[in-house]
Amino acid sequence: MSAPFAADGPHWFTIPAHRPFVEDLAAGLLAALSDGGPEALSEAIVLTPTRRGARSLADAFVRAGGGRAVLLPQIRALGDLDEGEPPFEPGDLALDLPPAISPLRRRFELARLVAGNAGMFDRPLDAAGVLELADALAGFLDSLQIEETTDLGRVATLVEGDLAQHWLKSAKFLRIATERWPERLRQMGLADVTDRRTALLRALGEAWTAKPPAGPLVAAGSTGTAPATADLLRVIAAAPKGAVVLPGLDLDLAETAWDQVREAHPQGAMHRLLARAKVERADVGVWSAPETLEQARRGRARRRVINEALRPAEATADWVGVIQRLRDQSPDADPIAEGMAGLSLVTTRTEEEAAATAALLLREALEVPGKTAALVTPDPALARRVSARLSRWAVTADSSAGSPLLGAPVGVLTALVAAAVADPLDPVRLLAICKHPLAGFGLDQEALAAARTKLERRGLRGARPRDWAEVRRRLDAAAAWTAPGDYADAIALAEGLQGILQTAAAPFSDGDANPVDAARALAAAIEAICAEPAGGTGRLWAGLAGEAAASLLAGIIEDGDGLPPATASGFAVLVERLLASQTVRSGSAAHPRLRILGAIEARLIRADVLVLAGLEEGVWPRIPTADPFLSRPMRARLDLPPPERRIGLAAHDFAQAACAPEVTLIHVERRGGQPAVKSRWLWRLETLARGAGVAIPGRPDALAWARALEAPVEAPPPTLQQARPPEPRPPVAARPRGLFVTQVEALVRDPYAIYARHILGFRQMERPDERVEVRIRGTAIHKAFERFSGAWPEADPALFARLYLDELRAAGATEGSLARETALADRAGRWVTDFERERRKPGVEVKVEQTGCFDVPGADFRVSAKADRIEVVGREVHVLDFKTGRAPTAKEIATGFSPQLTLTAAIVAGGGFDGLAAHVPGELVYVRVTGREPAGEMVIRAAPGESEAMAAQALEGLAALVRRYDDPEQPYRSRTAPRFVKTYAGDYDHLARVREWSAGDEEDGE
8 A cells, every 4th residue: 555545634636637537546546556466456445426437437447457457446426416327325324215216207296296386386387387397496406405405494484575476486385395395205205316315425424434444445536516425525535545536626726816716616616625624725635647747847837827717707817917927937938838739729600610620620539549539518419410420430429418319210209299199180290200210000111101102192292181081082082093992002091190190189189188198198109100010119119219218108107197287289398398308328339539528527538639619608608597496595595506606617627628738629609590609718718818928729720621521512613515404305296286375484484394394294292281372372363253253243342252261271271371361352352342343344244264275377286275254345355364463564475475365365366265256355454463452453464456466476476486396406495584484483493403504693684
């Protein structure tokens, strides 16, 4: 036995922040116990803050053994509040303690307590709201148990004087909670995890005080934030073979600055610990470790820079003088510049760029054989982003952050089904369920794919169905055009999905449901969806994520009675929140030299290269959230720690990591699309560097690599050989020999659309849950006009409004849009009534929705039209077309870009409409109806006497156009008139790859 245990009295040590903690601890213990033989180490007990720290220490012992077999000491996790690790339970000390309540059951039991007193709160609480307050209550109870507050009578007097009613209600509720919760735990025969941990630590301290362990006893890495932990550390340090090893205690900080250390300072926790243990900082020794003079000098310089940057605010008034004194003490080298060596700063624009930069820095380190690298960040989202980018190189990092269960396949499916119970006719969600990789519906994958495709294309695309009967009608209509039985599988899939969701929704049939019943029905629905042909649910509950999802649902079923009844949508929100709060650790093989660590774990675990990311205010440090129950004075009255304590612990974690030999700090300018503020620690470090006239080195190469890696490939400028518009030249026999007048417009403006539709036979598929309001308004106006005209003269404005809304409703318009359209329909109805009254003069014959056709002379081509309205007045026929949008201009009609009315007039002149002999074309009118201001207008584009010549000219133009496309060398180009294409549906622009060859503003040129 040597150095650490040789002296009498308490044994307090520290490992400097720049040193690798677990490696030095392992090497020191091996050296200290080397004289006792190989079994001496196995008799030692080492306590670490977390289980991950314990695993890392075990690995460090193996490395320190130099490949020799090593009998490891008993390494136990002392417990860490942030990580929730269970404490070390030494045998019979736990016999008299009740078992700990499970975290999920505790949440639900506290939710029951909140729900039972819901009337005391200022807002109605659903299940998710109750759970949110239950979590806040759990935090309050944990604080009481950590600080061992026994005088709960003070809760009743938390609020005095004329304060806000909110705090008065909070104090009243907390008084009830502190009385009823312990009683509820006694009824269940259970104990809170924190309370039980505190009791165990106290019992352990008493046992070791009375009879210390015979072998060495070491507590390493803990800062003793909880009173019970601090007292146990004092007992361990006083044991004959005991020692406490602190992480990164600043032995060089001036005494005046040390006396000013407060809660938010990095040394605040250890300052409090030493004061409680009545140990002077000068009595803390440095844990011995092999180190070269160069390493010691550089490490001391880095520690000095970081500690000076983070010194108490009250002690920074003489920063310039401190810098000068440091330089006077080291005339041979600038200590500030030397402390910055190996430290670099990268400022990125966005979180995505930060993740790419961090991943590249980690990947760069792996190029050096044996070199280790780690990302340290308290931001789990950033950790997942970096993990995703590392997968680009088939590298998997050992990440402590894990990922939310909500992001795992089983979590996604669970959330989808819960949401589908609340909204069972959302086509996008239904398709997501059907296409989920775990879904089986009792079919083999080939049969499921075939049925799913038919259900998607014919049943769920387009406007949202109003009910399952409409889905069936759509499938039946599609089946009528195919061989018998072709859609039987799709119909069976739809009916199966309907039955599953209806069964899952059964608990909500009478209104709000008990979450226990809802969870049981949800689990059954998920299993039915994942059913396999041979039985069973396949991979549904397999793996870490499957086990976590099964435990979560089982927890709701077993312990969810405390939750209040919920609506179907409220239950879906509750399930989603529970899934998001559950973390799943990665079960895949990780790279042995790469880790992603949380800030707390970085106290003990070190790598050759450290990347510190998330250095923004609100992330690192995390700003304390508002407590719904306790104000700052109320916390002080209960002797609970202030929120700044968490900031101090985070500052210590940052300082510990920033003292590593090779560190890169990453900061983002914008987070979540909003400007981000640099972390206060980064601000201080930069301020210190500027005051010393030293710049923090950057890594422009890494940032440039990241930007180059993420940047889109620049396309070469268009040339005659590249990026040309398509020019298909199909055989003349395949070209259409007839078109409607509206399609002639497409042939003029965008011939490629005619090629794709009429020659290739492509039709645009409707989107699932397509927002149909804009598309169907024109159709609804047309149909309402037709029915209104048929009812004339027994018609009035209210009839038109009703007809119009009925047509919108039948076409799938949502109720929200109908509420908006009602006012428009009323105004449109009045205008249309006045329009009919004015147009229906004696001798006028009105015909609506008339279809006619005409063979173009000398062209072997038939042009057809469906006239919205024609009015026969003697020998003249007026042609009217209804619009809800902009009417074509006179120039567009004259130049042939909008030949709809002129060609319709040509059909009228040729006698192409059934029951209507050849007539002279009269007015050509666009009737624009909007319901807005103005509610409608007539746009006359040709008066009687003009339209006949315009019709003849349009017919001649069509004949010339047909002859041009009868040339086999004439291609069907895309966007021959780009200025006017925007007014025409560009359904085939993606097929023509317009974005690849078009240049400039589409409004330029014709």
